[in-house]
Amino acid sequence: GSALLDLCCGPGRHAVEFAKKGLAVTGYDFSGEYLEEAAARAKKKKVSLRLLRGDMRGLKFEGEFDAAVNLFTSFGYFPKFSDDLRTLKGVARALKPGGLFLLDIINGDFxxxxxxxxxxxxxxxxxxxxxxxxxxxxxxxxxxxxxxxxxxxxxxxxxTRKYGKKRMSAALLKAGLKPLKFWGGFQGKPLTSKSIRLIVLARKGR
Ligand SMILES: C[S@@+](CC[C@H](N)C(=O)[O-])C[C@H]1O[C@@H](n2cnc3c(N)ncnc32)[C@H](O)[C@@H]1O
Incomplete structure (x- = not known):
């Protein structure tokens, strides 16, 4: 029953799987079309999702989520770094103290x-x-x-802004999220400059 925010959930392929595992999932995206797809997918899989439409820079949640995810390179689209930072600060605000954030993007060093x-x-x-x-x-x-x-x-x-480990760490820390661990792929390989993906788990302070 933990509360999870799937930020930029798109058509809900991960949101539905998390809901099947028993999490209370909020999917958030600015594409109405994708949210409709997510709703249809949830109905088909007989799970319920809270689906909200909005821009990731304008998150209004306060201490609501145990964890948040942003998957499959759904971050770094804004030409101004201040907009990326605003997004991360919104994620930090949305999390409960000690809440976790998993971010998965293309590795800028690669x-x-x-x-x-x-x-x-x-x-x-x-x-x-x-x-x-x-x-x-x-x-x-x-x-x-x-x-x-x-x-x-x-x-x-x-x-797409290029985030390698150093830059990602600095941005997360600036937003009040402490990076705990980096991986170079979902198989759990360590992150190197040759890894195509950069996956980071961060935690909001208590
Ligand atoms: C590469 S897709 C990934 C979707 C999903 N996470 C997945 O893995 O299937 C990126 C998503 O980010 C959403 N997106 C792009 N810019 C956004 C913004 N400013 N605010 C909210 N969502 C945004 C798009 O609508 C799209 O669904």
Whole structure:
């Protein structure tokens, strides 16, 4: 029955699994479409979720959650670092004293060592072109989705700030969250500059 905040829950794939384990899950995201998908998924799996729509910079919770998660690179989109910090401070405020926060993003140190300006992927009925411009602070991404059989080409641009261990620790500490442990993947491997993922568990002070 512990209370969990799934921040940027998207279509709820993790939120539903946590609810199945008996947690009282609040899913929070700014996409109404994703929240509808999450509601449908919860109904199908016969679990209940509290789903709230909002911007992660504007969290209004106060000491409500035993734990919070932010999974699958759902952090670091804001060109201004102050917005990332506002988000982390909101997470800290939302947690009970001693509450835990698990954050899972692409490892900024990996990006620094393995920069690729473009990538093509084949995904079912379309191709995805990923183009990137790198700067010291982050990566500007443009994704172009090209249907194989013709039709509308969709383009989406977004920024991702590069967080390695040092920078992540500093940001968490600034927000009142103490980093306890880092991993380089969900199999529990240690974090190195070659790890693609950066997973960190942090705790709010008591
Ligand atoms: C990469 S997806 C991951 C979703 C989910 N955690 C998962 O693993 O399936 C990133 C999510 O962040 C949400 N998001 C992006 N910017 C946001 C913001 N400013 N406030 C709240 N949610 C946001 C998107 O709508 C999307 O659902």
């Amino acid at each position: 990006l620094d060592n393995n920069f690729k300006a473009r990538d093509w992927h084949e995904q079912g009925d379309h191709y995805l072109l990923e183009e990137r411009t790198d700067d010291r602070d982050g990566v500007f991404n443009t994704w172009t989705r090209i249907p194989k059989k013709g039709g509308k080409i969709l383009e989406r641009s977004f920024f």
